[in-house]
Each structure stands twice: as structure tokens, then as C-alpha cells.
Amino acid sequence: MSADSLPSKIKRRLIRLGARPGLVGVPGRWLGRRRGWRMDCGARVIIDNPAEYIQSQILAHGAYEPLSAAILQSVLGPGRLFLDVGGNIGNHTLVAASTGARIHAFEPVPRLGDRLLANIRLNSWEDRLELFRCALGAEEGTVTLHEAEQWDDGSHSILEWDGARSRHSFPVPLTTLDLHLAKTRPGPVAAMKVDVEGYEARVIDGARSILDADAPPLWLLETGDRMANQIGESARSVLGRLADRGYEFWSVPEVGHVKKVVLKDISGDVVNYCCLHPRSTGRDAVLGTLRRLGAA
DSSP states (O other), X not given: OOGGGSOHHHHHHHHHHTTSOGGGGHHHHHHHHHTOEXXXXXXXXXXXXXXXXXXXXXXXXXXXXXHHHHHHHHHOOTTOEXXXXXXXXXXXXXXXXXXXXXXXXXXXXXXXXXXXXXXXXXXXXXXXXXXXXXXXXXSOEEEXXXXXXXXXXXXXXXXXXXXXXXXXXXXXXXXXHHHHHHHHOOOOEEEEEEOOTTOHHHHHHTOHHHHTSSSOOEEEEEEOXXXXXXXXXXXXXXXXXXXXXXXXXXXXXXXXOOEEEOGGGOOSSOEEEEEEOTTOTTHHHHHHHHHHTTOO
């Protein structure tokens, strides 16, 4: 019996064994690294540390943030452009690539960028991805990135805050989405994900060309007061930049049900938001998905 034909429950248990030290974890580590785990979207992803939060969520739910994955699948398709800002190991990039979309992914942590590429190669989707090993903000230059503990690969940040539990820091190049798009000229952006641990206001400030587009893209955006306040921002001030351009908002939990929210009711909690413009590409399809996911 091949690794791909193993019942999913057995395969999941084997891969989870990879979190255990010594010989006990060898079968799981081999399977997770060599064969990967098939996500609900059909992509395979390397699982080398089942105890790490993002990888554990992929094993448990078929994707990290499966509701966000469903929203992306409703708007993306062959040839459409997705920007993955904070690409990490490539969860959202793989979801996008599974639809046939083109991806520009931004990931400044070297080992995470390497893993993102390895996951794309595992699926033979190299022609769908361009990886840029830089951070995004409101200006061009160099910034210091603080790398968090590896048990939580989603907390690396330009901002040095208690939640990041920084192990070490190093310089990374910084550019803006406006400069990037002017240089690469990839065409209209259909959707983008921004998960940058508190720096999202600066990413938006550097993306005026996207906000001024004839069809402003869908944004999947994580923000919260305890991250944004490091640079004098809040969840409400971050989303206010999009509200000023006519965007509407839905809160999107990692699991559960989405809920439509208005700016005045935005909490300070760290939350993922689906931000949709009246002229966004695929708006009707996204609204249908949001209703299916629980939105009134």
C-alpha cells in the first residue's frame, strides 16, 4: 500500500507521531516530509513539525484558516492574480494555486520562503508562483525582522512585541506594493491576504494603486489593537483606511461562522477580516460563499 492510499486517519496519526522525539517520530517525519499531507483543496503540503501551530491546524482542518481558504477559492481561478503578503510556508498560496491562479508571495524569513517553494514544487506548480523575499510597508528601505519561536511560525514581525517571543533578529529589504506592481506589471489583482503581525496599516498605505483600481481586490486581513498599537494604530484605524474607499467587512474566525461587521463595531481583538468592495472581482460569488459560511 502506498503512502497516498493510506486511510486519512492512519496517515494523520503517523504524521502526528513526527512531533515525538527519537525513533518513535521517525515514520511520521518521513511521511510528512517526503509525501506531505493532502489539503482539502487538493494541494499537498510538507508537514515536518506537527506540533507547530499552523501545521497542526492543517492536519486538523484540511487547511490553516479553512474559512479564508473557502473565500479565496470562490474568487480565484485560472490566470487571476493573488498577492500573499506574509506567505509563511504557503498555506494560502497553495489554496490559490489549486484554483489555477497566479501568485506573488512575499516572505522575508529565509527558511519559510524555502519551505513555501518546496511546497509549490511538491505540487509541480512552479509556473504559478513568483516569490519575493522582502517585507512590505509604506516606503522602500531596510527593516529589522524579529523571528519568533518555531512552535508558532505565524508570529514573526517587523515589530518587536511580547507576542512575538523573538529568538533572533535580522535585516530584510522593504518595499511597497505600489513600487512592486509598477515594476513587475502583473495585471489586475483579484485578491490578497495580509498577515504581517501589526504592520498592516503600513502595507495599506503603500498600496494606493490597488485601492484606486477599477476593480479593487478582495482583502483577507488580520489585525488587532495589541499588534497595531505598536505603531500608533488600532484595528479600527487599519480597517478605516479600507472603509474610506467603500469596503465592507466580515469577521472570519479560524473555524466557526463568518459575521458581517461595521467599522464602529470593530473590536480590538486580533481577528481575520474579509474586506470586499462593491466593484471587487467575483463579488457575487464571494457573497454566496459568505452566506454559506454563516453570514446573514
